Amino acid sequence: MGDIFQKFEHIKKVRGHFLEQSACNPLGIKIDEIYSPTQARILGQDCIMLGTNNYLGLTMNDEAIAQSVEATQTAGTGTTGSRVANGSYQGHQALERRIADYYDRKHCILFTTGYQANVGFISAITGKDDYVLIDADSHASIYDGCKLGDATILRFKHNDPENLAKKLARLPEDANKLVIIESVYSMLGDIAPLKEFAAVSKKYGAYIMVDEAHSMGIFGENGRGLCESEGVEDQIDFIIGTFSKSVGTIGGYCVSNHDGLQDLRYAARAYVFTASLPPAIVAAAHANLDTIQNTPSLRTQLWNNTDRIYDGLKAMGFTVGPHKTPVIGIQMTDIESGIRAWQILFEHGVYVNMALPPATPAGVCLLRCSVCAAHTPEQIDKIMDAFETVYRTLYGTPKSEAA
Amino acid sequence: MNRNDILKIIYQELEKVNADHIPLKEQTDMTTDLNVDSVSVMDLMFAIEEEFDVAVPLNDLADIRTIGELADLVEKIGAA
Numbered sequence: 001m002g003d004i005f006q007k008f009e010h011i012k013k014v015r016g017h018f019l020e021q022s023a024c025n026p027l028g029i030k031i032d033e034i035y036s037p038t039q040a041r042i043l044g045q046d047c048i049m050l051g052t053n054n055y056l057g058l059t060m061n062d063e064a065i066a067q068s069v070e071a072t073q074t075a076g077t078g079t080t081g082s083r084v085a086n087g088s089y090q091g092h093q094a095l096e097r098r099i100a101d102y103y104d105r106k107h108c109i110l111f112t113t114g115y116q117a118n119v120g121f122i123s124a125i126t127g128k129d130d131y132v133l134i135d136a137d138s139h140a141s142i143y144d145g146c147k148l149g150d151a152t153i154l155r156f157k158h159n160d161p162e163n164l165a166k167k168l169a170r171l172p173e174d175a176n177k178l179v180i181i182e183s184v185y186s187m188l189g190d191i192a193p194l195k196e197f198a199a200v201s202k203k204y205g206a207y208i209m210v211d212e213a214h215s216m217g218i219f220g221e222n223g224r225g226l227c228e229s230e231g232v233e234d235q236i237d238f239i240i241g242t243f244s245k246s247v248g249t250i251g252g253y254c255v256s257n258h259d260g261l262q263d264l265r266y267a268a269r270a271y272v273f274t275a276s277l278p279p280a281i282v283a284a285a286h287a288n289l290d291t292i293q294n295t296p297s298l299r300t301q302l303w304n305n306t307d308r309i310y311d312g313l314k315a316m317g318f319t320v321g322p323h324k325t326p327v328i329g330i331q332m333t334d335i336e337s338g339i340r341a342w343q344i345l346f347e348h349g350v351y352v353n354m355a356l357p358p359a360t361p362a363g364v365c366l367l368r369c370s371v372c373a374a375h376t377p378e379q380i381d382k383i384m385d386a387f388e389t390v391y392r393t394l395y396g397t398p399k400s401e402a403a
Numbered sequence: 404m405n406r407n408d409i410l411k412i413i414y415q416e417l418e419k420v421n422a423d424h425i426p427l428k429e430q431t432d433m434t435t436d437l438n439v440d441s442v443s444v445m446d447l448m449f450a451i452e453e454e455f456d457v458a459v460p461l462n463d464l465a466d467i468r469t470i471g472e473l474a475d476l477v478e479k480i481g482a483a
């Protein structure tokens with residue numbers, strides 16, 4: 001008998017590198033206690049959370065908590081069944097209608113996570129003779145959905161509509177084609193040229209799906225995402241979303257005007273063969289969705305905070321992503337300086353996420369920061385002070401000072 | 404397109420990510436012999452696609468392990 005775990009040796013070597021270099025391992029963090037959407041105690045130390053996906057700070061929204069407690073008391077802690085069996089409660093149906101109305105689309109289908117929404121949707125909707133064209137930097141759930149389906153999968157260069165056009169031009173005219181992009185990419189926070197992608201897809205008769213995981217709640221007058229703010233919603237066939245970022249809970253969905261979306265309730269295995277969301281989660285998502293739509297001031301606050309942090313880091317001299325969004329990926333020159341920076345931040349009571357290849361594009365080591373609407377001006381002062389120390393320690397005088 | 408030209412581009416692109424300087428041969432298994440992640444292998448396809456004006460589906464790449472197999476695949480798709 002061989003060693004079935006042998007295949008993990010390489011990744012263990014990379015990760016082991018971390019442990020050797022630091023007393024506390026950025027990839028093995030355990031959170032002792034959560035105080036608020038922006039504060040926690042980690043390894044006995046109080047930290048400002050700058051590494052979440054809690055963009056609007058809604059994880060402790062009073063209304064959502066109250067609704068979710070009530071839902072648990074009336075409907076229990078779980079459904080113990082699939083949506084196609086005993087797991088389709090009134091709450092699930094009401095939430096689907098609420099989301100469809102929110103997006104002004106005919107149909108919405110709810111999944112148990114965003115991961116499952118991508119895997120379920122993509123693998124079910126594409127068949128043997130179909131083509132799926134995905135952005136090279138797509139999220140793992142998009143890749144996995146492709147892997148589980150039967151279609152021919154082509155990758156185009158990241159955020160490159162011209163490269164997509166070249167690939168589409170080769171395909172049989174009468175074949176079904178589905179283009180898949182994200183609106184804001186989760187590592188560098190860079191934004192897709194939606195208008196161009198929509199135009200290319202239309203030109204070649206392809207369907208287009210946009211994953212708005214990191215833009216819903218952040219862009220658009222109603223918070224529907226980048227498709228709303230760019231005014232391209234009517235050109236997008238399918239939007240995939242998640243509750244695990246701005247909505248502050250868990251769950252995923254797909255909305256569309258195509259009546260065929262309803263067929264996924266039978267065809268998508270990630271919908272059929274898993275239990276539906278618990279009543280507490282459904283109620284929390286519903287309440288937070290209301291808050292997102294009705295509280296544009298949360299978005300104003302988030303963007304004000306983003307201005308301070310993104311502009312400040314850039315002025316100091318850090319290499320940040322090309323677009324200003326609440327997802328800020330700071331590129332470190334190598335893993336060693338990444339770890340050092342992470343530790344200095346941690347010692348100063350600032351927690352960020354550390355991201356390594358293959359989860360990052362182009363093999364870079366990233367300090368993945370995410371801004372929250374609930375960060376206070378004082379917390380941002382502390383955050384910027386901590387980054388200044390990092391800069392001085394690693395690179396010398398910040399550019400903002402030298403100038 | 405010539406198989407040697409394909410190999411040349413593969414070597415050239417792999418060398419960029421072959422940080423451990425492992426010697427590259429046709430028999431080199433890209434999935435186990437090189438400490439190169441799967442994304443880097445996928446990314447090298449863009450250079451090949453551009454150079455030889457082909458589109459290589461991800462599905463076909465799943466079964467490819469060695470540099471020689473990759474060259475065969477690109478040659479086959481180019482000839483089709």
Ligand SMILES: Cc1ncc(COP(=O)(O)O)c(C=O)c1O
Nearest residue numbers: 113114115139186213242244251
């Ligand atoms: C672009 C993108 N899509 C989908 C997901 C999956 O979301 P969820 O956490 O709901 O499974 C994520 C989150 O990791 C993501 O970044």
